[in-house]
Amino acid sequence: MRYETSFRLNGTPVSVxxxxxxxxxxxxxxxxxxxxxxxxxxxxxxxxxxxxxDGEPLNACSYLAVQADGREVTTVEGLSAxxxxxxxxxxxxxxxxxxxxxxxxxxxxxSATALLARDPDPAEETVRAALSGxxxxxxxxxxxxxxxxSAAAEIREG
Amino acid sequence: xxxxxxxxxxxxxxxxxxxGARPVAxxxxxxxxxxxxxxxxxxxxxxxxxxxxxxxxxxxADGGLVIGAGTSHAEIVAHPRVTRDxxxxxxxxxxxxxxxxxxxxxxxxxxxxxxxxxxxxxPLLCADAVIVCRSTAGERRLPLDGxxxxxxxxxxxxxxxxxxxxxxxxxPGSASCYVRLEHRRQMEIAIVGAGALLRLEGGRVTAARVxxxxxxxxxxxxxxxxxxxxxxxxxxxxxTAAAEAVAAAATPIDDTRxxxxxxxxxxxxxxxxxxxxxxxxxxxxxxxxxxxxxxxxAA
Numbered sequence: 001m002r003y004e005t006s007f008r009l010n011g012t013p014v015s016v017x018x019x020x021x022x023x024x025x026x027x028x029x030x031x032x033x034x035x036x037x038x039x040x041x042x043x044x045x046x047x048x049x050x051x052x053x054d055g056e057p058l059n060a061c062s063y064l065a066v067q068a069d070g071r072e073v074t075t076v077e078g079l080s081a082x083x084x085x086x087x088x089x090x091x092x093x094x095x096x097x098x099x100x101x102x103x104x105x106x107x108x109x110x111s112a113t114a115l116l117a118r119d120p121d122p123a124e125e126t127v128r129a130a131l132s133g134x135x136x137x138x139x140x141x142x143x144x145x146x147x148x149x150s151a152a153a154e155i156r157e158g
Numbered sequence: 159x160x161x162x163x164x165x166x167x168x169x170x171x172x173x174x175x176x177x178g179a180r181p182v183a184x185x186x187x188x189x190x191x192x193x194x195x196x197x198x199x200x201x202x203x204x205x206x207x208x209x210x211x212x213x214x215x216x217x218x219a220d221g222g223l224v225i226g227a228g229t230s231h232a233e234i235v236a237h238p239r240v241t242r243d244x245x246x247x248x249x250x251x252x253x254x255x256x257x258x259x260x261x262x263x264x265x266x267x268x269x270x271x272x273x274x275x276x277x278x279x280x281p282l283l284c285a286d287a288v289i290v291c292r293s294t295a296g297e298r299r300l301p302l303d304g305x306x307x308x309x310x311x312x313x314x315x316x317x318x319x320x321x322x323x324x325x326x327x328x329x330p331g332s333a334s335c336y337v338r339l340e341h342r343r344q345m346e347i348a349i350v351g352a353g354a355l356l357r358l359e360g361g362r363v364t365a366a367r368v369x370x371x372x373x374x375x376x377x378x379x380x381x382x383x384x385x386x387x388x389x390x391x392x393x394x395x396x397x398t399a400a401a402e403a404v405a406a407a408a409t410p411i412d413d414t415r416x417x418x419x420x421x422x423x424x425x426x427x428x429x430x431x432x433x434x435x436x437x438x439x440x441x442x443x444x445x446x447x448x449x450x451x452x453x454x455x456a457a
Contacts (some may be wrong), residue, residue, distance in 0.1 A: 001160045001161065001162075020160075020161070021199045023189060042193055043193070044255065044256070044258070044259060047256070047258070050258060053262075056232075056262070057257055057258040057261055058258055059186075059256075059258050059259070061189075062186055062190050063184075063185050063189065063262070064185055064205075067164070067182070067185065070208075111257065111258075129257070129343075129344065132343065132344030132345060133257055133258050133259070133344065133345055
């Protein structure tokens with residue numbers, strides 16, 4: 001049996017009919033075309049599948065899509081402005097070499113977006129802790145941490 | 159799987175459970191367990207994340223705390239009463255999984271899952287936690303001590319839901335701490351863990367709780383260690399003897415993360431640090447939350 005599941009996806013109401021056993025990750029990628037969200041370990045270890053659920057980071061690989069009903073989901077596609085211009089955080093990732101192969105980047109951006117929403121001036125250790133659920137297989141962490149701190153400064157200074 | 163229900167009312171959820179449905183809150187254990195092949199996905203699921211009154215922390219009439227079973231670890235560690243009076247629980251909730259796990263995973267789920275390595279259970283045992291279970295037949299209040307009967311087995315009946323965890327008021331002069339041994343700071347499961355609660359009055363230990371994690375089929379208290387501490391001055395000799403008692407009581411397993419011999423060797427070390435952290439806090443000294451960071455070196 002399928003269940004009609006309605007939620008806001010990157011600010012736009014969507015409705016999909018899903019089997020209760022399907023994960024939010026698969027529904028986002030396969031039914032809704034949001035392939036920016038990646039499938040990595042499927043074990044809540046790597047963070048490649050991370051999205052925001054009501055503003056909080058979530059491993060979409062380990063969450064049932066039906067439980068998103070009535071809620072607000074943000075994927076990496078929702079971080080840029082409607083005209084396609086990048087967020088301060090996305091620009092900082094490019095400027096600081098925070099992207100190598102790119103597979104972890106959507107999840108990193110999601111975790112960092114959640115961090116900056118609650119802490120506009122995070123210390124380096126705070127950034128590292130907030131990104132601890134996101135693994136970079138290229139081990140490019142230095143550029144990522146620098147990018148987050150640089151974006152925080154840019155946002156603070158307006 | 160075919161049926162799914164996400165009610166806002168507890169009674170509707172309990173009726174579903176009585177009809178054979180299985181509950182899902184954050185799903186952090188359920189979905190991963192299904193994919194790992196540890197159990198099939200239930201045919202009939204009742205989602206409990208929308209239940210009114212299921213999430214949140216309330217002050218009890220007696221100065222204790224009532225934590226809704228659907229409360230996330232992130233909410234627990236952000237609560238000022240928890241960080242002040244149930245510091246051991248804050249130590250544990252602060253290190254469960256990753257930030258995403260802590261935003262989604264719930265206290266009720268951690269208790270119900272009954273992992274031998276569950277981080278929150280040792281500090282909850284030290285706090286004399288009571289598990290409030292509801293079914294269509296009514297309410298049962300069970301001590302957490304004895305609630306887990308085997309790995310992933312508890313006294314919870316299939317038609318029952320954990321709705322809250324009650325913590326009695328902490329005694330004046332008491333403090334708690336939870337420490338675990340880990341290969342890395344985050345995204346980790348306890349290799350060995352220990353919780354301790356000590357009450358100091360006039361330089362004497364007048365109450366003691368010690369619980370061990372990932373050292374037995376269930377997270378459990380170690381009465382031998384508690385007896386050694388009780389009535390002592392909390393000095394190095396008593397702390398060392400209590401820690402040795404935990405190592406002697408441990409029945410660890412070999413698995414991919416550590417050998418039984420290593421776990422047993424580390425049991426005394428980790429317990430000593432947990433007791434030391436609780437004693438320091440009872441004396442008014444600051445041990446930063448989570449204590450694991452402080453006691454095992456800088457993050």
